Amino acid sequence: MRAFIETNSCWIGSAILALVLAALVSERLAPVTIGLVAVDLIVRAIEPALTMVPILLVLLLLYALNSFLTDVVTNSAVAIIMTPIVIDLANSVGVATRALLLVAMFATSASFATPTGYQANTIVYATAGYRFADFLKIGLPMNVAIGLATCVAMWWIST
Numbered sequence: 001m002r003a004f005i006e007t008n009s010c011w012i013g014s015a016i017l018a019l020v021l022a023a024l025v026s027e028r029l030a031p032v033t034i035g036l037v038a039v040d041l042i043v044r045a046i047e048p049a050l051t052m053v054p055i056l057l058v059l060l061l062l063y064a065l066n067s068f069l070t071d072v073v074t075n076s077a078v079a080i081i082m083t084p085i086v087i088d089l090a091n092s093v094g095v096a097t098r099a100l101l102l103v104a105m106f107a108t109s110a111s112f113a114t115p116t117g118y119q120a121n122t123i124v125y126a127t128a129g130y131r132f133a134d135f136l137k138i139g140l141p142m143n144v145a146i147g148l149a150t151c152v153a154m155w156w157i158s159t
Contacts, residue, residue, distance in 0.1 A: 043088045050093050055159070058095055059103050059151040062086065066107030067143050071114040079108045099158040106150040112139030 050058050069078045086104045090097040111117025115125035115135050124130065 040088065042085055043092055047089070047092045050089070055095055056151060056155045058093060059099065059155055060147070062089075062100060063103050063107045063147045063151050066104050067111065067113075067147060070108045070111040071117045074116070075108040075111055075118055079105065082108070096158040099154040103150055103154050107147065110143060110146045110150075112142040114139070 050061075053061075066078055066082055069082070082104050083101070086100045087097055089095075090100040109118075111121070113136055115121045115130070115132065117139075121135065125135070
């Protein structure tokens with residue numbers, strides 16, 4: 001029996017290590033699975049409405065949503081949250097994935113309407129003494145202009 005344990009101890013240790021690692025990996029992947037289910041639910045909920053509208057309107061709606069979310073939370077968080085939704089949505093609606101991704105990334109990068117939308121806005125807001133209304137006065141028209149230009153350009157390129 002001792003000879004069996006000595007010769008197979010490496011195999012037994014490897015098997016135990018494999019089981020422990022599998023348990024750890026599955027525990028770490030549980031939030032990813034929940035996230036994928038959430039993405040699927042979101043896309044399935046809005047897919048019927050978006051299949052009936054023109055592609056340009058889909059791009060404009062996506063830009064508006066991303067721009068609003070970026071002004072509420074940081075652009076990095078919006079990019080991380082919206083990327084899998086946009087990819088799945090593009091596949092479901094039949095729009096070019098690259099066009100939707102570019103619109104989403106432009107919207108998350110062009111956040112001029114609030115001081116919390118981008119780090120540089122916060123720095124300028126704090127040091128220069130701007131008010132929140134100052135960002136809305138200048139930033140909101142800039143968001144609209146860049147949003148229209150981006151969506152029209154992506155629509156033109158993708159058709």
